[in-house]
Amino acid sequence: NTSAAAPAQTASQADARHVLHPWADLSGLGEQTSLIISQAKGVRVRDSAGKTYLDAIGGMWCMTLGYGREELAEAMADQARRMAYYTPFGDLSSEPAARLAERLSQLAPGDLNRVHFTTCGSTAVESAIRIAHYHFAAQGKPAKRHVLSRINAYHGGTYLTQSLSGKDADRTLFQYEADFVHHLSSPGHDPDRSNVSAAEKLQTLLEEMETEILRIGADNIACFIAEPILASGGVLTPPEGYQKATFEMCRKHDILYISDEVVTGFGRLGHFFASEARFGIQPDMIITAKGLTSGYQPLGAVMISDRITDALAKAAPKDKPVFSNGFTYSGHPVACAVALANIEIMEQEDICGHVRDVGPYFIERLRELRDNPIVYTVRGDHLMACVECWTGQDAGPNAANMALAQKVDAYCQDAGLLVRPYENLCIMSPPLIIDRTDIDRIVATLSDALAKAQ
Numbered sequence: 001n002t003s004a005a006a007p008a009q010t011a012s013q014a015d016a017r018h019v020l021h022p023w024a025d026l027s028g029l030g031e032q033t034s035l036i037i038s039q040a041k042g043v044r045v046r047d048s049a050g051k052t053y054l055d056a057i058g059g060m061w062c063m064t065l066g067y068g069r070e071e072l073a074e075a076m077a078d079q080a081r082r083m084a085y086y087t088p089f090g091d092l093s094s095e096p097a098a099r100l101a102e103r104l105s106q107l108a109p110g111d112l113n114r115v116h117f118t119t120c121g122s123t124a125v126e127s128a129i130r131i132a133h134y135h136f137a138a139q140g141k142p143a144k145r146h147v148l149s150r151i152n153a154y155h156g157g158t159y160l161t162q163s164l165s166g167k168d169a170d171r172t173l174f175q176y177e178a179d180f181v182h183h184l185s186s187p188g189h190d191p192d193r194s195n196v197s198a199a200e201k202l203q204t205l206l207e208e209m210e211t212e213i214l215r216i217g218a219d220n221i222a223c224f225i226a227e228p229i230l231a232s233g234g235v236l237t238p239p240e241g242y243q244k245a246t247f248e249m250c251r252k253h254d255i256l257y258i259s260d261e262v263v264t265g266f267g268r269l270g271h272f273f274a275s276e277a278r279f280g281i282q283p284d285m286i287i288t289a290k291g292l293t294s295g296y297q298p299l300g301a302v303m304i305s306d307r308i309t310d311a312l313a314k315a316a317p318k319d320k321p322v323f324s325n326g327f328t329y330s331g332h333p334v335a336c337a338v339a340l341a342n343i344e345i346m347e348q349e350d351i352c353g354h355v356r357d358v359g360p361y362f363i364e365r366l367r368e369l370r371d372n373p374i375v376y377t378v379r380g381d382h383l384m385a386c387v388e389c390w391t392g393q394d395a396g397p398n399a400a401n402m403a404l405a406q407k408v409d410a411y412c413q414d415a416g417l418l419v420r421p422y423e424n425l426c427i428m429s430p431p432l433i434i435d436r437t438d439i440d441r442i443v444a445t446l447s448d449a450l451a452k453a454q
């Protein structure tokens with residue numbers, strides 16, 4: 001408790017004393033000074049001391065239209081004044097949620113015409129798994145409940161979604177024991193640093209997947225969940241053809257395919273949804289969040305195919321036909337209103353076209369940094385990328401390589417650039433509105449930081 005007479009703390013001190021952050025570094029708990037970001041405009045944010053940074057992280061992969069968009073603020077204020085909230089349970093709804101579901105159905109591939117709103121990406125992933133379980137249980141196949149995921153995946157921060165995730169670094173002391181989750185190998189293939197071809201890698205991954213399906217038994221597997229490109233696990237791109245081939249394997253074994261597009265959707269790869277536009281598949285469910293509202297409000301959604309929802313409706317128990325899943329703030333009207341405005345601006349400004357234009361330039365410019373001796377590799381796709389550091393000895397997230405990346409991050413921050421440190425990587429996912437001049441600034445600052453950190 002703080003006594004009323006205690007001297008006022010700065011926000012940074014209050015934060016350091018009272019907040020336990022997501023993914024906090026516990027070694028510095030209470031002693032660290034928190035960086036308070038208090039203002040932001042476009043692709044730049046300003047801290048409470050007045051220093052400006054170019055935000056190459058885009059908040060947390062989510063600030064797609066950038067900061068300070070009046071139209072988005074207006075959409076939120078307008079909806080809050082009109083009707084801030086009403087329950088979404090049962091057959092009650094709000095206009096923004098209904099209209100947003102309609103718009104998402106138009107944007108989504110194939111027959112993904114039904115939307116189950118949630119509050120964020122994690123709750124959407126959890127809900128999708130429950131939908132898959134409900135789907136098979138309602139058809140009298142309750143044993144079909146196992147889930148295939150991958151090492152290095154990230155699907156959220158709740159107990160189940162962390163069980164689905166496969167990042168070693170997140171497993172300290174927690175026992176993620178969902179007994180129905182199985183992790184296949186990490187599918188990332190980096191042609192610059194691999195001694196096998198993409199085709200060989202693909203074949204190995206598919207053989208492993210089929211072997212695992214046969215071992216567990218297709219009759220026991222409900223679904224496969226996959227980010228088209230693994231994001232926070234280290235921007236890992238599977239070999240060409242992987243998404244399509246895994247999708248076909250799922251079809252062959254009656255396993256539902258859930259595409260987690262929390263990061264890859266809403267423009268980051270140059271399309272509203274990458275599953276079909278980039279990878280040629282029409283999943284049974286697609287998860288979206290983050291860029292759905294351009295980060296202005298928390299919101300998540302599972303888009304579900306008519307094939308699945310029709311089956312759900314037919315097979316639901318007659319005496320208790322209730323799909324018991326959802327949250328007080330599922331499809332919050334203010335969040336849905338901002339998502340609608342976000343989609344409108346994305347279309348008016350052709351944000352996806354812009355990303356298809358500047359995305360390849362971003363990757364091409366970043367790849368110039370590969371000449372630096374402490375760069376092991378640079379990888380990415382459109383506006384998601386990372387620089388992987390090493391001392392030149394052993395690659396990977398060992399202490400020496402992680403220390404190097406931390407140095408690079410610190411130099412960048414000093415020079416007014418925010419990149420996301422993760423293990424020995426500097427991860428970037430700038431707002432989609434970024435232009436070539438700011439891309440050049442990112443590359444120049446990183447280049448300086450890499451030179452200093454050597």
Ligand code: PLP
Nearest residue numbers: 120121122154155156262263289
């Ligand atoms: N899925 C993916 C691919 C993500 O990257 C994230 C968050 O980074 C999530 C799910 C979880 O989303 P949220 O943090 O909104 O719960």
